[in-house]
Amino acid sequence: MYSVTDPATGELIEEIPNATDDDVLAAVGRVDRAYTSWRRRPVAERAAIALRAAELFAERADELAAIMTLEMGKRINEGRGEVGIVRDIFEYYGTHGPELLADEPLTLKTGEAAVAKEPIGALLGIMPWNFPCYQVARFVAPNLVLGNTILLKHASICPRSALAIERILHEAGVPEDAYVNVFASSRQVPWMLADPRIKGVSLTGSEQAGISVAAEAGRNLKRAVLELGGSDPLIVLDTDDMDETVKATATARMRNCGQSCNAPKRMIVMGDIYEDFVEGITKRVADYYQPGDPADPATKLPPLASVAAADEVAAQVRTAVDQGATLRTGGNRNGPGAYLEATVLTDVTPEMDAYYEEIFGPVVLVFRAETEEEAIEIANDSPFGLGAAVFGTDPARNRRVADRIEAGMVYLNKSGGSVADLPFGGIKRSGMGRELGALGIEEFMNKKSIRL
Known part of the structure; x- marks a missing residue:
């Protein structure tokens, strides 16, 4: 069950049933079918949609902050600040996406070549509750601009944030089947990863969740980005x-x-x-x-x-x-x-x-x-x-x-924080892969070598 419980009082506000297995299979099919048409949209169009999403997030900062306050107790001003970072992330990839995805020319000893930067398909995102909007944006913005499609499983205490983000992206111009929120359970994650239509997974969460997802991703030869704990x-x-x-x-x-x-x-x-x-x-x-x-x-x-x-x-x-x-x-x-x-x-x-x-x-x-x-x-x-x-x-x-x-x-002489153009990620048991900045758009990218 997905639920909204006010952490300030302990009052249960709302409950939403988990998706059925059929619901999840249908969602996987939707993002898989949408991939072909979404990836063929010109990069400039996908980038323009990201820029529109940035505007909509900024316009709805108060609404989103209030949702986060109710769902996970975030201070209202910190919620508004989080939405500001979300805006910056979508703006960064909307502005710089076309140049980041341009072919990279190579000069060889025996001729010329290029590296074409292409998407790989439908991706699964498993997101946490501590930054309900920012950590979704970190994964979603670069990959939508790249041309991947997204199946998003949010934390079970953040269903209203999940639905609000989905509405904003669709209103910005992302096709309904190119970004799909699903209220899946943890039990359904392994077989989503086993489904050949899902090409990669990004998880932000606990060390134990990372171990489980990494094992399933490795077993099924799927790319994985893991942002886990830290001390x-x-x-x-x-x-x-x-x-x-x-x-x-x-x-x-x-x-x-x-x-x-x-x-x-x-x-x-x-x-x-x-x-x-x-x-x-x-x-x-x-x-x-x-x-x-x-x-x-x-x-x-x-x-x-x-x-x-x-x-x-x-x-x-x-x-x-x-x-x-x-x-x-x-x-x-x-x-x-x-x-x-x-x-x-x-x-x-x-x-x-x-x-x-x-x-x-x-x-x-x-x-x-x-x-x-x-x-x-x-x-x-x-x-x-x-x-x-x-x-x-x-x-x-x-x-x-x-x-x-x-x-x-x-x-x-400062600590923590995050900015859109600085790569984010760790080593050891804090995970693998990078998000944000130029590196953040490369994790689920096919770097195709073309010999001219």
Whole structure:
């Protein structure tokens, strides 16, 4: 069952039955049949539709933000900001798609050739709840411009977002069968991937979901892009303004109530400034991030996406404390719904679960490092490798440290976030493949060599 449950109150708003097996088979057939005509549309036409979609997303920012607030508790202003990124993504591929898809000429020893950039067919997208619009756009915009068709399975708590996105794309000019939303169940995913009409899959979700989808994709020789979890390190080498450093790092961690794959989850601070940093971030987290109604623009700490998610994070915090971590502030479930106090933990060691696992909520872990080398070792001592950040006053030192961090993305003197023209993705157990930027349109592309 797909359902809408207000995480601020726990009230069930709406339930939508899962698609039947026949419904799913029909949806697969629709996107497969639509592929032939959609891919033959001139690239300029597909790009123009993407530009129109960008306009429509911008026009409906308030509507979409309100849906996200109701479905998964996103702060209303963060919802509007998310729709702004969606607009930017569709605008980027609508503007640059034709040049990104132009033939690439090659000069050979014995003649001339070209690489033609073509679509591969109908794709399955499996999307998460934490960014209901942005993560769909990241997958959909480049692939529609490329000429692939899309079968989209959204998260079970985001059916209204799924339907709103589908309406906007169809209104923008995407044929109804070229983008199809389906309320499929997880049980139906393996045989969708086994269907020869589906040529690839993109999943954003948990590590376990990624393992399952990757196994099915490999078994059926399908291309896969996986954007999974992260436990991103943020190294603070030094600072000439501790208040601003604390504010920047706390803001990055608490964005989306800490439910961002590429949020900085592990703050690694040099010993000479460690105590000042811990004191500053504990005070800011305790004083500034107070729970409230996510529909109120003044709210700083919304609920998590579900009661189950809040209970899980609270249990992780309790386990860390039981294993010897120091609780500096927070950690308690707060009021009705899915609220959890913003939390700071220190003294986390490799023997504790929290050292290696991802904590997907408003929890800051702070580690002490006495040397640059130790900071890098702590940063890389993780099964994940999505993003990272380095804060410091010496640009050369920042870059030197960044070059040694094992991650798909590293930010200097800022953390996390996403922009349309910067490739996004990770290594290790954070997944494989890239989205956004010029690389994001190539993952489900046939790079056809043509010998002239």
